Amino acid sequence: MLTGWQSVAIFQIEGEVIAMTKYTSNLLRGNTDMLLLGLIDEFKTTHGYQIIKEVEKRSNGLFKLKEGTIYPVLRKLESEGLLKGEWKATSSGPERRCYSITQKGREVLCHRRASWENFSNAINLVFKTGEV
Amino acid sequence: MxxxxxxxxxxxxxxxxxxxxxxxxxxxxxxxxxxxxxxxxxxxxxxxxxxxxxxxxxxxxxxxxxxxxxxxCSKGSMKDALKLSTPHFIVAALFASGLLHNFQVVLPAFGVVLVVAVSGWWRGRPDWLYSWIGYALMPLFAGVFLLLPVIQQVIMALFYGGSLPATGLLIGAVAFFLMALWIILTISVQVIRRDWLIASLMLAPVPIIACWLFHMHYGGGILGGSEFVHLNQPIAQALMVLGFTSVLFIRLRQRIIKTGVIITVSIISMMMIGQSFWGDIGFFGLMGLSLVSLTIFILPAITEALIGQGEPLSDRQ
Incomplete structure (x- = not known):
């Protein structure tokens, strides 16, 4: 369902993995949808700014989203019925658009997580076999 | 801010x-x-x-x-795609069946197109609406085209002498000409403000229908037309191609690809029409028709560059 149109939030990779930037960036691009769905599922309802901060924090600053580019991904997920967005008033400052995951989004996330785990397990198994 | x-x-x-x-x-x-x-x-x-x-x-x-x-955000559903392409298929069917000269069929068909276009215009102008608007404007385009000889006669009389048309005809012709141009320009500008590419798609049938009108008008009259039945099939085919292009347009996400598709289809359609209407028109004939298509395609983009696009930012934003 999420294939065909690549996730487009652009990551900037920092730290010691500069030589792997392109490779890692491609890996991340293919999984941005899953990362965002996972975070939104965990927070129940959240907004773009908080997601960016959380991604950066949890990756120890390794994944830095170009901030304007997260909204196309959120909108695409919303148009596919995986997220639901609604405007909420804040105590100070302008209204925020907050996103929550839908039942369909949860099912897709579950499927994507299982695929990711199978894939990474398979990679680890191949490397392990090579060591033996 | x-x-x-x-x-x-x-x-x-x-x-x-x-x-x-x-x-x-x-x-x-x-x-x-x-x-x-x-x-x-x-x-x-x-x-x-x-x-x-x-x-x-x-x-x-x-x-x-x-x-x-x-x-x-620009990708529409299949339902929207079908709605966008429907008027192309309706008019293509009229040509293919040879019913275009039967006013008992044509008038209700254009009535439906007009009602959908007007009601859609007042109900938020969904993306599928614009092809309906294009065809709703078509009778006005045809009217302007038919009145060109009268306007030409007026201009000749004013600048070079000669007889003016009868007063009633003159007033009616000028009034219709100005009103039609005003409606066409006002609506086109509003669509261009929304998106010049949508305006280009909306205007895509114009050169095809204009070729048909031109050929009919200078070949013996637009209202008779039984000797021009052989023109109906290529027109129907070109409009069908535009219908399928509309489906692609609304389903594609990348703007550059949408642009490429419309340019390619417009040029190929005009070449097909040119070959069918006038036989072997040669390299320069094909180039001329391509240029006409390209001009009509690019005109909304130029207009948008001149008038600007969309609404300015409000203070709230």
Missing amino acids: DTVFRNYLCQVRARLHLKEELENQLISELSSHFYEKTSELKKQGLSDEEAAKKAIESFGAPEEVAQLLYEA
């Missing part, structure tokens, strides 16, 4: 080409993000200017953000 960020949002908005309501929402979302970001940076000790500068840098280039937002 910071002036630099306001300029940034203007640059994003100018490239969005989405429905006004959706554009407002997206711009508000970016504004709200900017507010949070600058507030946090100011808490860290940055000045207003430094915070704004840093926040803008973190957003990414406006062209890139606008392009990604367009690709995320």
Whole structure:
């Protein structure tokens, strides 16, 4: 369902993995949808700014989203019925658009997580076999 | 709001080409993000200017953000695609069946097109509406075309002497000519403000129908036409191709591909029509028809560049 149109939030990779930037960036691009769905599922309802901060924090600053580019991904997920967005008033400052995951989004996330785990397990198994 | 960020949002908005309501929402979302970001940076000790500068840098280039937002939000459903292509298929069916000269069929058909176009215009102008508007304008295009000899006669009489047409005909012709032009231009400009590419798609049948009118008019009269039945099939085919192009247009996400598809189809359709109507028209004939298609395609883009696109940012945004 999420294939065909690549996730487009652009990551900037920092730290010691500069030589792997392109490779890692491609890996991340293919999984941005899953990362965002996972975070939104965990927070129940959240907004773009908080997601960016959380991604950066949890990756120890390794994944830095170009901030304007997260909204196309959120909108695409919303148009596919995986997220639901609604405007909420804040105590100070302008209204925020907050996103929550839908039942369909949860099912897709579950499927994507299982695929990711199978894939990474398979990679680890191949490397392990090579060591033996 | 910071002036630099306001300029940034203007640059994003100018490239969005989405429905006004959706554009407002997206711009508000970016504004709200900017507010949070600058507030946090100011808490860290940055000045207003430094915070704004840093926040803008973190957003990414406006062209890139606008392009990604367009690709995320512009794709319509299959239902919308079918609605967009329906008027092409209706008119193609009229040509293919040879019923275009039967007013008992043509008038109700254009009545339906007109009702859908007008009601859609007042109900939020969905993306599938614009082909209906294009065909709703077609009788006006045809009227203007038919009145060209009368207008030509008036101009000749005014500048070079000669007899004017009868007063009643003259007043009626000039009134219709001006009213039709006003309606066509007003509606076209509003569609161009929404998105010049949609306007180009809306106007895509115009050169095809104009070729048909031209051929009929100078070949013995538009209202008779039984000797021109052989022209119906190529016109129907060209309109069918436009119908399928509309489906592609609404289903594709990338603007550059949409543009390429419309240009290619418009040029090929005109070449097909040229070959069918006038036989072997040679290299320069084909080039001429391609140029006509390209001009009609590019005209909305030029107009948008002159008049600007969309609404300015409100203070709230």
